[in-house]
Amino acid sequence: MIKVGIVGSAGYTGGELLRVLIYHPEVEIVFANSASNAGNKLYEVHNDLFGDTELTFSSDFHSDIDVLFLCVGHGDARKFLDANLVAPAVKIIDLSQDYRLRANTLYQGQQFVYGLPELNREAIRSAQYIANPGCFATNIQLALLPLASKELLPDQIHVNATTGSTGAGQKPGATTHFSWRNNNLSAYKSFEHQHLQEISESLDQLQSGFLPASDDSLLARAAEKINFVPQRGDFARGIFSAIYVDSDLTEEQAYELYEAYYATHPFTHVSSSNIDLKQVVNTNKSIIHLEKHGNKLLILNATDNLLKGASGQAVQNMNLMFGLNERTGLNLKSVGF
Numbered sequence: 001m002i003k004v005g006i007v008g009s010a011g012y013t014g015g016e017l018l019r020v021l022i023y024h025p026e027v028e029i030v031f032a033n034s035a036s037n038a039g040n041k042l043y044e045v046h047n048d049l050f051g052d053t054e055l056t057f058s059s060d061f062h063s064d065i066d067v068l069f070l071c072v073g074h075g076d077a078r079k080f081l082d083a084n085l086v087a088p089a090v091k092i093i094d095l096s097q098d099y100r101l102r103a104n105t106l107y108q109g110q111q112f113v114y115g116l117p118e119l120n121r122e123a124i125r126s127a128q129y130i131a132n133p134g135c136f137a138t139n140i141q142l143a144l145l146p147l148a149s150k151e152l153l154p155d156q157i158h159v160n161a162t163t164g165s166t167g168a169g170q171k172p173g174a175t176t177h178f179s180w181r182n183n184n185l186s187a188y189k190s191f192e193h194q195h196l197q198e199i200s201e202s203l204d205q206l207q208s209g210f211l212p213a214s215d216d217s218l219l220a221r222a223a224e225k226i227n228f229v230p231q232r233g234d235f236a237r238g239i240f241s242a243i244y245v246d247s248d249l250t251e252e253q254a255y256e257l258y259e260a261y262y263a264t265h266p267f268t269h270v271s272s273s274n275i276d277l278k279q280v281v282n283t284n285k286s287i288i289h290l291e292k293h294g295n296k297l298l299i300l301n302a303t304d305n306l307l308k309g310a311s312g313q314a315v316q317n318m319n320l321m322f323g324l325n326e327r328t329g330l331n332l333k334s335v336g337f
Helices: 012-021 076-083 117-125 135-149 195-206 218-225 251-261 307-321
Strands: 002-007 027-033 067-070 091-094 110-114 129-131 157-163 226-232 239-246 268-271 286-293 296-303
Touching: 002 012, 012 027, 012 307, 067 076, 067 307, 091 307, 110 117, 110 195, 117 135, 117 195, 117 307, 129 307, 135 157, 135 195, 135 226, 135 239, 135 251, 135 286, 135 296, 135 307, 195 218, 195 226, 218 226, 251 268, 251 286
Parallel strands: 002 027, 002 067, 067 091, 091 129, 110 129, 157 226, 268 286
Antiparallel strands: 157 239, 239 296, 286 296
16 A cells, blocks of 8 residues: 555545545555644534544644655645655655656655656656646646647747636635635736746747746746636636647548557547536536638647546546556546436
């Protein structure tokens, strides 16, 4: 059994991780760390777990585990690792953004590997430390990786993507409470969302020169090529993106390219029929649909922000790191209605 410790287990990503790992056939949860909830049953915070487990939250942290999941806020993962000694043998999967970018990957003399299996599966298998991708970043990268793999990305990429309220985290805020979010829609961080940085680095990994060297910041360089308008939707979970690029590919050629790229990846699917968000909610799937309109290639992608965009992908990475089938513990079904 893989011995697992979770830090930050009372939040949304921590809760999703617990839901998956409680029924993972190869996992033993050693501790679910939450200082503010220590001694409480997991189901007293994540009440959907009532009847599934009698585990309690703990304030403990130790290295008598095989893998540590960090489900803490951005900036807090690095602080935690600076303040707490983790034995070198323990694998780490960080769900924050602290170690995702090339300039910030070093810990204890080793590099964090960017944990997008559809891009870095072989590197993930042998990695000690994983930086789990962001939710928007996962969705948008999966929509664009096949084009980048053939150096077919143009200079301008247009992205409109809408996310559910859980993408903002568990802490209440002015744009997350029900009376504001319900029956509402708004844009935020237009052309300057932080996930542009990891998206551009991943695309540059496949299409050399996509991110040209410059004295400008990484975010500014990414924003010159990726025109990203994020939106807040009036639903709890999921990301739906509509992306278009200039392309000489026919629709048939585009489908051949995408189907070939994802043929060996079990969670990313290419659909010839139009797609909707309910197909992926509560699953680790990402489903892509393509359409050609004149010289524009339209790429639609639907992803669950908490699973494939966060905790499900973290478990997928764990499976790869420990030599398991990627799908282990992740055979989840969406809720159609």
